Amino acid sequence: MKKLVLVKYASEIFLKGLNKNKFEKKLKENMKNVLKGIDYEFIMDQGRWFVYSEDLDELIERLKKVFGIAELCIVTEIETDMENIYSEALRELKESGAKTFKVETNRANKKFPINSMEVSKMVGAYLLDNSEGFSVDVRKPERRINIEIRDKTYIYSKRIKGIGGMPYGTNGKTLLMLSGGIDSPVAGYMMARRGVKLSCVYYHSHPYTSERAKDKVKELATILKGYTGEITLYVVPFTDIQMSIMDKCREDELTIIMRRFMMRVACKIADKFDIQSVATGESIGQVASQTMEGLVVSNDVADRPVFRPLIASDKIDIMDISRAIGTYETSILPYEDCCTIFVPKHPKTKPVLEEIIKEESVLPIDSLVEDAVNKMEVYKEEL
Numbered sequence: 001m002k003k004l005v006l007v008k009y010a011s012e013i014f015l016k017g018l019n020k021n022k023f024e025k026k027l028k029e030n031m032k033n034v035l036k037g038i039d040y041e042f043i044m045d046q047g048r049w050f051v052y053s054e055d056l057d058e059l060i061e062r063l064k065k066v067f068g069i070a071e072l073c074i075v076t077e078i079e080t081d082m083e084n085i086y087s088e089a090l091r092e093l094k095e096s097g098a099k100t101f102k103v104e105t106n107r108a109n110k111k112f113p114i115n116s117m118e119v120s121k122m123v124g125a126y127l128l129d130n131s132e133g134f135s136v137d138v139r140k141p142e143r144r145i146n147i148e149i150r151d152k153t154y155i156y157s158k159r160i161k162g163i164g165g166m167p168y169g170t171n172g173k174t175l176l177m178l179s180g181g182i183d184s185p186v187a188g189y190m191m192a193r194r195g196v197k198l199s200c201v202y203y204h205s206h207p208y209t210s211e212r213a214k215d216k217v218k219e220l221a222t223i224l225k226g227y228t229g230e231i232t233l234y235v236v237p238f239t240d241i242q243m244s245i246m247d248k249c250r251e252d253e254l255t256i257i258m259r260r261f262m263m264r265v266a267c268k269i270a271d272k273f274d275i276q277s278v279a280t281g282e283s284i285g286q287v288a289s290q291t292m293e294g295l296v297v298s299n300d301v302a303d304r305p306v307f308r309p310l311i312a313s314d315k316i317d318i319m320d321i322s323r324a325i326g327t328y329e330t331s332i333l334p335y336e337d338c339c340t341i342f343v344p345k346h347p348k349t350k351p352v353l354e355e356i357i358k359e360e361s362v363l364p365i366d367s368l369v370e371d372a373v374n375k376m377e378v379y380k381e382e383l
């Protein structure tokens with residue numbers, strides 16, 4: 001008896017009509033990417049996807065991180081005949097520990113002489129006759145025992161939830177502003193989960209922020225890569241920009257002006273690499289710079305859409321996701337970030353665009369941005 005994994009993809013992919021093939025192809029490619037390095041076999045049987053490997057646990061661990069997969073089922077492959085189906089269904093039920101069950105059959109192999117309703121009935125009756133303490137519950141069974149009659153027959157009742165979303169790489173690209181904090185890795189994960197390809201930018205204020213702060217961001221990018229298969233991180237030297245702002249601008253406007261620079265640099269990099277949008281981990285009201293006025297003023301310099309998937313999320317919920325996706329432990333490591341070092345004592349929470357534009361106009365904006373982009377480091381393979 002061979003155990004395999006049946007891969008069920010998100011129902012949204014079914015709704016894609018003529019584009020369905022494109023999404024399926026990408027999903028398959030992404031699965032291949034995460035399965036690199038282990039021996040496995042991919043089996044297509046009339047629209048069903050099965051994956052076989054000696055190491056089923058590792059296979060599942062990896063497939064659980066692939067966006068677009070809704071469910072993974074551990075199936076047993078048997079020869080197609082009723083005796084085999086009976087005994088395997090009984091084993092499956094006993095092993096499950098469930099008290100109530102329901103049998104569901106799908107007969108894709110029309111050469112098999114008994115129709116699916118009949119098979120379900122026969123197997124149900126057999127299970128009741130040959131076991132004790134089980135009952136049928138068609139509405140809310142503890143276990144659904146599925147029988148797929150194809151060339152071979154596949155039986156399963158064990159289902160593992162996949163992470164859902166859309167296949168990575170099917171919905172354009174975004175440049176994520178990735179800090180060492182809790183929010184931005186979650187924001188990146190959420191964009192990636194909807195199929196958007198991620199690149200990341202980190203603003204590094206050497207020597208005010210240490211190598212360790214940079215390593216922390218690299219580590220976060222590496223964790224995200226576990227979901228995306230590949231990732232690029234641009235590390236931009238930000239000290240000159242911050243020093244110029246400190247030197248020439250009002251203290252209470254430092255943060256907002258700095259955020260406008262972050263946005264300008266991000267757009268410049270996005271433009272250079274044909275990335276259509278920018279994403280941040282901002283959430284309305286969370287800190288002084290994330291007021292509606294603050295967001296409006298920093299958004300003003302963007303030349304492309306800026307996505308903020310966490311804008312309406314509470315911090316507690318963001319933290320929950322961060323734990324679930326595995327970035328939390330790294331995010332809470334206590335290394336300084338560039339914003340905490342340059343925070344004004346009383347930052348403006350309601351900046352006025354015209355005033356900010358006037359205040360920053362004394363700076364050589366274009367050359368500061370260009371210079372930062374020219375000096376950035378690129379990390380890809382080593383992540």
Ligand code: ATP
Binds near residue numbers: 183280
């Ligand atoms: P996070 O937890 O993501 O750091 P935060 O709550 O600390 O967010 P801010 O520090 O105000 O909030 O940053 C808001 C957003 O700006 C971040 O989510 C991130 O997208 C971006 N950002 C902030 N600092 C940096 C940085 N040093 N490099 C890259 N992006 C940054």
Ligand code: MG
Binds near residue numbers: 179180181337339
């Ligand atoms: Mg931060």
